[in-house]
Amino acid sequence: MDSNRDAFGKGNDGTLNGFNADAQGDIEVYEARNAEEIATRINSGGSVSAADYAELDRSFRDNTGNKAFSQTFLSGLGPDGTITLTDKLNDRALHSDKKKSDRYQNLQKGLANTVAGATEVPGSSPTPRPGPRSSRSGWQAPTASSTGSSPRAWTRRASTRREPKPTRCTATSRSSA
8 A cells, every 4th residue: 555545545635635735836937927926816805914915926926928827827817808807907097096106017017028028939049139120031132232212312303203193095986997
């Protein structure tokens, strides 16, 4: 008999297969499930203590950019739950609990970062780099060497180009022969 099981095959820790049988393998998964539980209570109007808000804020802050946390949290909460959470936090920040507005705004920021972390496109930068758009997208504006003239002249030529006016079609009658 396994020392982690009782006579009925149930583990001493409440699991069927013994000690820590339901381990998820990643602490972020546990944190995401805990954050999901707090968010669900916020959405339903349940009791949420200041410590719960602090824990949710810490979870968002400490797991920024962590795909396992972000995807687990958002999968559990679902799209409707995520939108409801945003609405509830926004309502409390702007209307019902203005004294603690900073708390709710920090939670909204953490939620936004969580959504961004879960939906990041592979190979993209997690935060926009400073500089002109051309340096981020790979598109380059025309240069004098590529067009044979300066970009200003190229733009001027493009803006002064005129399309031919459409000709007016008139019906002509043929005389019978």
